[in-house]
Amino acid sequence: MKVVTTIEALTTEIQTAKQKQQTIGLVPTMGYLHEGHLTLAQAARAENDVVVMSIFVNPTQFGPHEDFASYPRDLPRDTALAESVGVDIVFAPSVEEMYPQDGGIRIAAGKQATILCGASRPGHFDGVLQVVAKLFHLTQPTRAYFGQKDAQQVAIIATMVRDFNFPIEMRVIPIVREEDGLAKSSRNVYLSESERQEAPAIYEALQLARDHFLATGDAASALIEAKSHIQARTQGSIDYIELLAYPDLTPITAATEQVLVAAAVYIGKTRLIDNCIFTVKEGL
Amino acid sequence: MKVVTTIEALTTEIQTAKQKQQTIGLVPTMGYLHEGHLTLAQAARAENDVVVMSIFVNPTQFGPHEDFASYPRDLPRDTALAESVGVDIVFAPSVEEMYPQDGGIRIAAGKQATILCGASRPGHFDGVLQVVAKLFHLTQPTRAYFGQKDAQQVAIIATMVRDFNFPIEMRVIPIVREEDGLAKSSRNVYLSESERQEAPAIYEALQLARDHFLATGDAASALIEAKSHIQARTQGSIDYIELLAYPDLTPITAATEQVLVAAAVYIGKTRLIDNCIFTVKEGL
Structure with a gap:
């Protein structure tokens, strides 16, 4: 080398x-x-x-x-x-x-x-x-x-x-994940034991949003479902969670082919980010 | 092809x-x-x-x-x-x-x-x-x-x-020129016969500015000389004539290695542009 x-x-x-x-x-x-x-x-x-x-x-x-x-x-x-x-x-x-x-x-x-x-x-x-x-x-x-x-x-x-x-x-x-789905990050070491147990809820919420959107085509209700999941399963506060057309990062329309669902959530004082990208036609 | x-x-x-x-x-x-x-x-x-x-x-x-x-x-x-x-x-x-x-x-x-x-x-x-x-x-x-x-x-x-x-x-x-120095341009056909005879003064002025600057290092007086030449030899009006560091197009300093002297002059209603680029050390 x-x-x-x-x-x-x-x-x-x-x-x-x-x-x-x-x-x-x-x-x-x-x-x-x-x-x-x-x-x-x-x-x-x-x-x-x-x-x-x-x-x-x-x-x-x-x-x-x-x-x-x-x-x-x-x-x-x-x-x-x-x-x-x-x-x-x-x-x-x-x-x-x-x-x-x-x-x-x-x-x-x-x-x-x-x-x-x-x-x-x-x-x-x-x-x-x-x-x-x-x-x-x-x-x-x-x-x-x-x-x-x-x-x-x-x-x-x-x-x-x-x-x-x-x-x-x-x-x-693709994102490398722990066995329970949490995206690997050097910041994960800052999590307390209970925070670490809550953190996989972020990826669960992204998957819920994806599945809900693929089933219904309704981005707004997909986000509500994802937010509810994070609020129910964690003590964290949501910085953002969004569904957007990928790669333009514009609102989703009938013509959207790829979707990004991305979240940033404070679990305690630690800000964790995660996302998934999926093809609209894949699940329909 | x-x-x-x-x-x-x-x-x-x-x-x-x-x-x-x-x-x-x-x-x-x-x-x-x-x-x-x-x-x-x-x-x-x-x-x-x-x-x-x-x-x-x-x-x-x-x-x-x-x-x-x-x-x-x-x-x-x-x-x-x-x-x-x-x-x-x-x-x-x-x-x-x-x-x-x-x-x-x-x-x-x-x-x-x-x-x-x-x-x-x-x-x-x-x-x-x-x-x-x-x-x-x-x-x-x-x-x-x-x-x-x-x-x-x-x-x-x-x-x-x-x-x-x-x-x-x-x-x-490099700019292709007529025998008398006028830069070739499709706009030259708009010039009247007398305007056509005046137009080479633009390139003459650029050369005067270059030579003056190379001899004295004084950009301000080089420009004055160039402007005087155009005013004396043409009925035209000067849009701009500038000496600038090339390629940054910033004011000339002691560190400047290449200089652009560029002019735009209205000869009658026809706006003509011309320029020359020279290396400072060349003439010193």
């Missing part, structure tokens, strides 16, 4: 791969790798000749009062983990390498970025699109791997790929 | 070229080809295995009161001209093919777009960047060809290529 920190060195590796007609799988990360990242890398490993993992804490997706400076970083540990799952190239540039100058051009996420988790993070998804577009151009991947856990991020990137014709296949890797 | 109108057909051609490791030159146009376009195509022909010319009147770069509907179109004539200069593939999509849906993501040009010709066309360069990014992704060119005549457009696209790491070489083809 090679660790490269400059665009020039990365470009040499990419050009070599392209000359050999090799497929390239890109796994973009901000480092401090956990099981979710490794699952993405394993999927990339299975499907591509060359696997590139980027490790870059991108300043432009942090708000002025967010935790860019204190975001955890551990490159030696990350490179060891990346090597253990078969990554070929780790691209770990500095901020100066990625943003040596600024001509002022921005990619502006639209209405998709103003709802769900985006409502409380203005500008966040603009920064995500900026760094993802740069990484796509730098690595020219055949396929790029993202976790479905961050469904809104995935939807917005998928929209950029679609509407700007990036020659890339987006691969969305 | 092939004429393709769908993204699917274009993609097949591009993939074939990529599999053969062929270089691709892209000449983006809005059609109604003139000598300037053909010069770009000839440059692309000389440097690439495959030459793609796009012909697409892009609605998103026209303002609501601009002439999108009446913009001249003549695809049969254009394809004949393209073939005559050795273009391999003409990509002439419909608006529906290029914009089948809209997830709301935009590329926003920054301060570069608010000056010079951009001052009177809000949103114009956002639309240009949108369609150029799409065409870059669709054709994956080794090199893309633009005319220096539209210096602001070139500067903004060059900034996008640089700041978003497009794996593309931008080739900027």
